[in-house]
Amino acid sequence: MAKTQLGARVDEDVAELARKRAADLGLSIGDYLARLVHDDTSGLRARAVDAAARFLADHQSVFDDAEQAQQMPSGGRAA
Numbered sequence: 544m545a546k547t548q549l550g551a552r553v554d555e556d557v558a559e560l561a562r563k564r565a566a567d568l569g570l571s572i573g574d575y576l577a578r579l580v581h582d583d584t585s586g587l588r589a590r591a592v593d594a595a596a597r598f599l600a601d602h603q604s605v606f607d608d609a610e611q612a613q614q615m616p617s618g619g620r621a622a
Contacts, residue, residue, distance in 0.1 A: 561575065
């Protein structure tokens with residue numbers, strides 16, 4: 544597939560985040576940005592967010608119980 548060069552201006556902090564994340568993934572900045580655009584326009588990102596929201600809704604009580612257990616004073620026991 545032929546490649547087309549795009550140009551964009553972003554804040555330096557955004558550019559640094561993009562550089563670091565691309566490096567973490569072993570991608571060039573261009574390939575990383577292409578992946579983001581593809582995921583966004585294909586609906587992949589929206590489906591992932593929806594799945595995460597469903598997971599949290601279905602398992603909220605587990606998270607609530609874990610948070611409550613962490614807040615108990617040490618040596619305290621639930622009745």
